[in-house]
Amino acid sequence: MEQKSQKPAIGFIGTGVMGKSMASRLIRAGYVLHVYTRTKSKAEPLLLEGANWHDTPASLAEQSQIIITMVGYPHDVEELYLGEHGIIHHARPNSYLIDMTTSSPALARRIEQAALGRGLFSLDAPVSGGDIGARDGKLSIMVGGRREAFDEVTPVLKSMGTNIVYQGGAGAGQYTKMCNQIAIASNMIGVCESLIYAQKAGLDPSTVLKSIETGAAGSWSLSHLAPRIIGGNFTPGFYVKHFVKDMKIALESAKEMNLELPGLALAHSLYEKLVELGEEDSGTQALFKVIGGKSPAVS
Template sequence: MKLNDLHIGFIGIGVMGKSMAKHLINAGATLHIYNRTKEKAMELIELGAKWYETPKELAPNCDVICTMVGYPADLEEVVFGENGFIQSAKPGTTLIDFTTSTPTLAKKIEEEAITRGMKSLDAPVSGGDLGAREAKLAIMVGGEKATFDEMIHIFNVLGQNIVYQGKSGSGQHVKMCNQIAIASGMLGVCEALAYSKAAGLDGEKVLSSISTGAAGSWSLSNLAPRVLKGDFEPGFYIKHFIKDMGIAIDEAEKMKLNLPGLLLAKSCYEELSKKGLDEKGTQALYMLYDPSHHVQ
């Protein structure tokens, strides 16, 4: 089915969800939306998206239902809650969850979808607000391969690096690998910036030298420049990163795997959380290293 023939539900109009939903509208899909705060969805409503008061009301009108919410508990609520969409979605509907959630919940959603004659994919993304705005997200997909193939035209509108990872829950496991790599990497990025400042170096020149060499990373290229500008606003919230690291630690424990770098990074971000910085971006980790940016 072509995008301009599809009725797509999109639940969760946040920092990334709004851009993703906008791309689907621009690609010709008819969009049906729900968000806890209607004000955040006004731009999409003005572009023609149809607003619903609950996920339950949204679902019967959709061929595909996408979710992009904050926490696994939020996902449970919009799927299985009193006003959740699973009870009213029609047979044949495909569910695509872009939330970073748990592999266990991904499997639970798939099992329930199958019993109701629906299909389900877990498809967490990486790339932050910039990747969402530019439709350059990395999308890691778990579920049935045939369902992935049917939905590839939707993924192509949202991202560039789209990889089918395997059975249900696999997408979430890969996203944990992504977050584990980022967690320790952000420690390195912030420590390098703090060191360069203490040494009296020009931060911009330092980045021009190290970002294209062996130290190069997405965080160094995209978030370090924000740090140098004193921009700690979220491309990805600290509160959500702490949630993701918690999921990864829980999953690692189940596999009897010790991840000391991840544990250290989570403890550092929890220090920022205690300072009331949950709503800042992950690059705000730098505040732990540079006294001039400390928030009491």
């Protein structure tokens, strides 16, 4: 108990598919955790584990030395940090603010400037690894901001991830996450097309997967999401609607660089079709439905 009291109090905002597991990892690591989410019922499992509930982000900020946010969209991040009743206006001096949402690099830089103006430190630290990585504490965490702030909060990040890399100044974490999403976007097309091809050739997709997932075609998506597709499981490890948001951010930032990304543009258009089909709350593997496949589980 004495060791627990020496650790900084952490505020956690956003207890969705990944956030709830990330917050749970912090409780199990011995941190006193304060939580807020717009729908209190989503935080109930954490409250049962010992987390402290707050009715507003401002109240949470006043009780926390480190504040972590894991929400849906850049406009949510902007409101939480820069709004009239936002975190920056209520956080204690010398607090550390860690936004783990996949968001805009430009917004990360704005947050850092506002934070520094009030004696606070901010980091943009988006993650990759999906629901499984969050549950197992094996997320990849890519971090932008001041190096000294990164060094200070690294023990906290280690409670949630295993591959924690400092990428550079404010916004660098978000740019790195865009690289991650760009690679995944085209890869998901390949995973779906591969399974469809196997199906049309009269092969057993599960047996095909045994041959190709450990070879040159291997990827996280092939190993973790292809089995879900084969089993007809399209529940979200990561929501389609959030992936569409990420791809839009990447395309917008690429445009600012005068850079064309045809693979990403194609993936974005296919995922938008998936949204039109009402699949925005499905997992990203639901792309299989748009490309023309029929789930092997129901064929």
